[in-house]
Amino acid sequence: MRLVKKIRLIGHFYRSFWLLSSLITAACMVLFWEYGFSIFSTLLWFKLATLFLIFRFIKSYKAREFYYYHNLGVSKLLLWGVTLSFDLLVYLILLFQVNRFR
């Protein structure tokens, strides 16, 4: 399967939780703006915990759709690995940007 198609499928999968995840990231950015690095580890754990909850929820809520991705050669590991890593990376980049402009 072409890489573009795989990226498109992963993108669609990410859309199932990006809004909730982005709201959590935005809330963390506001808190980081207020309190700075003193709460960085708390915010990081908070983000990781919410990602875990999202993972658990989507894993059961979308369980049947994973067969669609599998039939196209996209494994659960790839879906979760790429989307969660991307989400966390964006989160860290945004926090560091907030710190720059504080």
Place this chain on the structure above:
Amino acid sequence: MRHVLEFDSIRLSFGGRMILCDVYMKCETGKITGLLGRNGQGKSCLFNIVYGELQAEEKSVRFDNVSVAQGFMRPDLLRFLPQFDIIPKSFTISRVFDDFGLDYRELEKRFPEFASKHRVAVGKLSGGQYRFIQTYVILKAESRFVILDEPFTHLMPLQIEKVIELIREEKENKGLLITDHLYRPIIEIAHRLYLLTDGKTHPVRTIDEMEELGYVAAVR
């Protein structure tokens, strides 16, 4: 060239209850293999094990004598339609066809009820059309083997006929492994039949043999 999918040595139990213990099935390209069995005998579990979705205590799944533990990682070898809907409901039909590398115009030409519906989300289709689209893409997409778990569910008799026609056509290009509670069409189209009962598969040929194993009497 003829290709073979074989699986055996499969053991599966839930909470001490043995579900599958003595299974052997062989599926060849160019042929249709049917699996029959009453509710709760483990047909879907068996297919999920072969596809790699369900972990068994033991299993051996071989494509041309090469062991493949995770069939779902190899859509070139195996595609699987489970008994439930798998396409995300927001996807349009054309998007699904694009994902599977299929030509939508071919579907329109053969099945006029889908004419000009390429931009319709699959979730907006009737239950029968939704199921039909899923069966169509899984059957038609390139692969050596296809497993269909209850492909006739939610379909009207006319749609069932169309699916049977597609199955007969596609067996020229691949090996098909099918199960459904509508056992008559399966018996009619299958080249090889197995009956799953008490965790074991039994090769069967006639209705009488099935009756002896307690299957047909239950649905006659």
